[in-house]
Amino acid sequence: xxxxxxxxxxxxxxxxxxxxxxxxxxxxxxxxxxxxxxxxxxxxxxxxxxxxxxxxxxxxxxxxxxxxxxxxxxxxxxxxxxxxxxxxxxxxx
Numbered sequence: 001x002x003x004x005x006x007x008x009x010x011x012x013x014x015x016x017x018x019x020x021x022x023x024x025x026x027x028x029x030x031x032x033x034x035x036x037x038x039x040x041x042x043x044x045x046x047x048x049x050x051x052x053x054x055x056x057x058x059x060x061x062x063x064x065x066x067x068x069x070x071x072x073x074x075x076x077x078x079x080x081x082x083x084x085x086x087x088x089x090x091x092x093x
Contacts, residue, residue, distance in 0.1 A: 002053070002065035003073065004080045008087065009061045017057050017091060018042055024055075024090045031086060032079070051079075062091070 010017055018041050025044060028034045034046040042057040050069035055062065064083060068076060 001067070003068040003076055004053070004064070004066040004083070006064040006080070006083060006087070007061055008063075010091075011060070014042070014057060014059055017062065020091050021055075021057070024086065027086045027090055032082060062087075 021038070021041075021044060025036045025038070028036055028046055032048070034048050034051075036044055036046045038044050044055040046053055046055070050072040051066060053064060053066035055064045064087075066079070066083070068079070072079065
């Protein structure tokens with residue numbers, strides 16, 4: 001079960017949001033030390049020690065689910081805030 005769930009609606013075309021996933025992936029890797037892998041154009045899986053999750057782009061919404069290990073659970077709000085800031089910067093959805 002996910003500890004962090006973020007869902008955002010967007011009005012841009014899905015293809016335009018997908019174009020920015022490479023930038024978002026690079027930011028996740030750098031800022032949050034995540035290892036990321038694109039499964040499909042619209043789906044990104046990520047993990048690191050103590051955390052794993054996925055990002056999916058739908059027709060007019062984006063969702064992120066993150067499961068945190070025991071040691072990262074106390075940092076949930078900080079991690080969630082950083083994910084939201086990164087989304088704001090790179091996707092502007």
